[in-house]
Amino acid sequence: MSLKCAVQLGLPEAVQAHSGPISLPELISALSLPPAKAPYLHRLLRLSDNPYNAGSLLLAVLDPVLTEPFHRMSAWFRSENDDDGTTPFSATHGGKMVWEYMAMEPEFATLFNDAMARDSCLIAEVVVKEGRSAFEGVGSLVDVAGGTGNMAKALAKAFPGMSCTVLDLPHVVSGLEDGGNNVKYVAGDMFESIPAADAVLLKVLNVINQLAVPTIRVQTYGHTLCFNQLVNIGSRGDSNTRLPVQTRL
Numbered sequence: 001m002s003l004k005c006a007v008q009l010g011l012p013e014a015v016q017a018h019s020g021p022i023s024l025p026e027l028i029s030a031l032s033l034p035p036a037k038a039p040y041l042h043r044l045l046r047l048s049d050n051p052y053n054a055g056s057l058l059l060a061v062l063d064p065v066l067t068e069p070f071h072r073m074s075a076w077f078r079s080e081n082d083d084d085g086t087t088p089f090s091a092t093h094g095g096k097m098v099w100e101y102m103a104m105e106p107e108f109a110t111l112f113n114d115a116m117a118r119d120s121c122l123i124a125e126v127v128v129k130e131g132r133s134a135f136e137g138v139g140s141l142v143d144v145a146g147g148t149g150n151m152a153k154a155l156a157k158a159f160p161g162m163s164c165t166v167l168d169l170p171h172v173v174s175g176l177e178d179g180g181n182n183v184k185y186v187a188g189d190m191f192e193s194i195p196a197a198d199a200v201l202l203k204v205l206n207v208i209n210q211l212a213v214p215t216i217r218v219q220t221y222g223h224t225l226c227f228n229q230l231v232n233i234g235s236r237g238d239s240n241t242r243l244p245v246q247t248r249l
């Protein structure tokens with residue numbers, strides 16, 4: 001919650017905007033805070049603005065839109081609704097599922113999409129550096145549920161011969177310009193159709209308990225590339241899975 005407060009106050013931006021080290025009084029002034037609050041300010045974590053800034057992710061996951069459903073989990077467990085598709089999220093938000101909710105709440109959707117885009121910046125950098133072989137011979141690729149396209153943009157830049165299509169729901173991609181970097185956007189539902197391409201990219205998150213470090217696997221299943229972010233929740237790892245990126249062909 002301290003991080004949320006720091007981001008809401010605009011602390012990272014104030015530090016970033018200041019040329020050189022910033023003193024506490026200068027920071028208080030830059031943030032337009034009462035001088036009496038100076039003693040408390042040093043307790044807040046400082047985040048700096050850069051493409052990997054976790055601020056929007058933090059604000060998204062701590063937003064009541066996402067935290068409220070957790071307060072209803074025990075009630076959901078006890079309820080007899082196994083076959084009606086109700087989730088803690090939909091029970092909180094008038095029966096809407098998460099993507100349906102996002103389509104109707106642009107402010108939260110923007111926050112969430114920005115959080116995803118920041119994450120993709122980081123993952124794309126690792127994938128491009130460590131997983132190049134998975135893209136050899138791929139002339140066209142479609143990033144399914146690719147959000148606002150940061151992954152596709154990074155891939156198109158790294159592999160100029162490859163054209164990239166980002167498929168996502170209309171409220172996410174409508175209004176986004178086709179990038180000059182061989183990137184175009186298609187609004188649609190992945191359960192209805194996926195644009196034709198040499199390869200289909202899926203970025204998924206798995207929480208498993210065998211790995212010692214967070215790991216990204218670039219796996220290919222036929223023409224499907226799967227960026228599998230494996231997040232460790234265990235304590236032991238084995239030597240085969242310690243690489244930051246694995247390419248499985």
Ligand SMILES: C[S@@+](CC[C@H](N)C(=O)[O-])C[C@H]1O[C@@H](n2cnc3c(N)ncnc32)[C@H](O)[C@@H]1O
Nearest residue numbers: 099116117120145146147168169188189190203
């Ligand atoms: C967790 S976000 C991941 C976005 C992006 N792949 C990334 O890693 O940054 C999931 C994405 O799936 C999209 N999505 C959900 N249902 C979809 C559907 N039926 N068809 C296409 N996209 C969908 C959402 O709009 C959202 O952008």
